[in-house]
Amino acid sequence: ETGVTQSPTHLIKTRGQQVTLRCSSQSGHNTVSWYQQALGQGPQFIFQYYREEENGRGNFPPRFSGLQFPNYSSELNVNALELDDSALYLCASSFPGQGNTIYFGEGSWLTVV
Amino acid sequence: SQQGEEDPQALSIQEGENATMNCSYKTSINNLQWYRQNSGRGLVHLILIRSNEREKHSGRLRVTLDTSKKSSSLLITASRAADTASYFCATDLKIYGNNRLAFGKGNQVVVIP
Numbered sequence: 001e002t003g004v005t006q007s008p009t010h011l012i013k014t015r016g017q018q019v020t021l022r023c024s025s026q027s028g029h030n031t032v033s034w035y036q037q038a039l040g041q042g043p044q045f046i047f048q049y050y051r052e053e054e055n056g057r058g059n060f061p062p063r064f065s066g067l068q069f070p071n072y073s074s075e076l077n078v079n080a081l082e083l084d085d086s087a088l089y090l091c092a093s094s095f096p097g098q099g100n101t102i103y104f105g106e107g108s109w110l111t112v113v
Numbered sequence: 114s115q116q117g118e119e120d121p122q123a124l125s126i127q128e129g130e131n132a133t134m135n136c137s138y139k140t141s142i143n144n145l146q147w148y149r150q151n152s153g154r155g156l157v158h159l160i161l162i163r164s165n166e167r168e169k170h171s172g173r174l175r176v177t178l179d180t181s182k183k184s185s186s187l188l189i190t191a192s193r194a195a196d197t198a199s200y201f202c203a204t205d206l207k208i209y210g211n212n213r214l215a216f217g218k219g220n221q222v223v224v225i226p
Contacts, residue, residue, distance in 0.1 A: 002155070031212055042201055042216030043156070056213055090155060094212050102146065102203075102212055106155035 003027060004105035006091050012111045013081050021076045021108045025093030031055070032074040033102070034066060035090040043090055049074055050096060078110075086112045125223045132189040134220040136202035137182075143205040145178055146214065147187050150199045159187075159200075194226045 003026030013019050025032050031050045035043035045058040049068035063079040072093070078085055088109050094102040126132050136145070144163045148156040162169045162178045162185065169176045175188040189196055199221050203214040 002158070004155075006155075033213065035214075035216075040218075042218050043203075043214075045213055045215070048213055088153070092156075092214075096212065100212060101158055101161050102205075102214060103158060104148070104156035109153070 002103040002105065004091055004093050004103050006089075006105035006108050008108055009106065010109045010111075012113060015081055015083060015112055017081050018077065018079045019081060019110060021078075021089050021091075021110070023074045023076070023091030023093075023105060025072045025074065025091070026103055029093035029095055029103070030072050031094050031096045032068055032072060033092045033094075034074070034076045035092065035104075036060070037088040037090060037107070038084075039087070046076070081112045083112050086110060122218065123221045123223075125225065126192055128192060128194055128224055128226050130192055132192050132196070132222055132224070134187045134200055134202075134222070135184060136186070136217055137184045138202075138204045138215075139183065140206055142180075145176075145185050146203045146205070147174075147176060147185075148201045148203060150201065150219070152198075156201065189222075192222075192224045194224050196222060197224045198222060 005024045007022050033048040034046040037043040046060050047057040048055045052068045065077045067075045088107045090107045091105045092102045094100045146161045147159040150156050160171045160176050162176050173190045178185045199219040201219045203216045
């Protein structure tokens with residue numbers, strides 16, 4: 001148990017739709033990151049939130065957006081879904097600063113048809 | 114682009130044997146973390162090694178880090194069937210600040226009972 005919980009675990013969407021994925025970070029962790037993992041690949045960094053502000057972004061288009069709430073939980077929103085968005089979306093939480101273990105949730109499997 | 118690159122990509126061993134995986138990276142790191150992922154599940158943190166450390170142990174795991182060669186290795190001793198999983202190295206890159214991980218493609222390890 002990492003203390004990071006994600007919902008939903010699986011979902012199927014149609015191309016062009018929008019999706020919201022949710023994450024509750026481990027208690028006290030105010031840094032939350034989102035990663036996309038395509039089948040057979042390693043996770044790719046999407047963005048990170050620290051104290052409700054975006055704090056770094058990977059090579060993903062603006063239709064990938066996020067939020068962090070005062071309780072440090074977070075959402076990942078993806079608009080105008082494309083088939084290539086089908087992947088496992090992982091949320092990770094940590095304390096800020098160097099040398100801290102980063103804990104991942106079980107992920108949300110998104111299939112776009 | 115992928116920062117960590119693991120070698121070999123797939124490994125099949127008998128229960129009780131040791132499994133060794135290597136990972137290389139290209140730029141300076143704050144730390145390097147190894148994760149395990151069972152099929153379709155989230156990432157489980159195994160071990161973190163800081164850039165000023167050379168070797169670390171945790172149970173049956175031994176991790177080494179050679180910053181001059183920009184490489185790391187993960188050794189699992191006396192493997193068990195339950196060790197069957199994908200193993201990823203992830204680097205926390207200095208150029209991105211803190212807690213933003215770059216993953217390799219992963220090593221798929223199969224332990225045959």
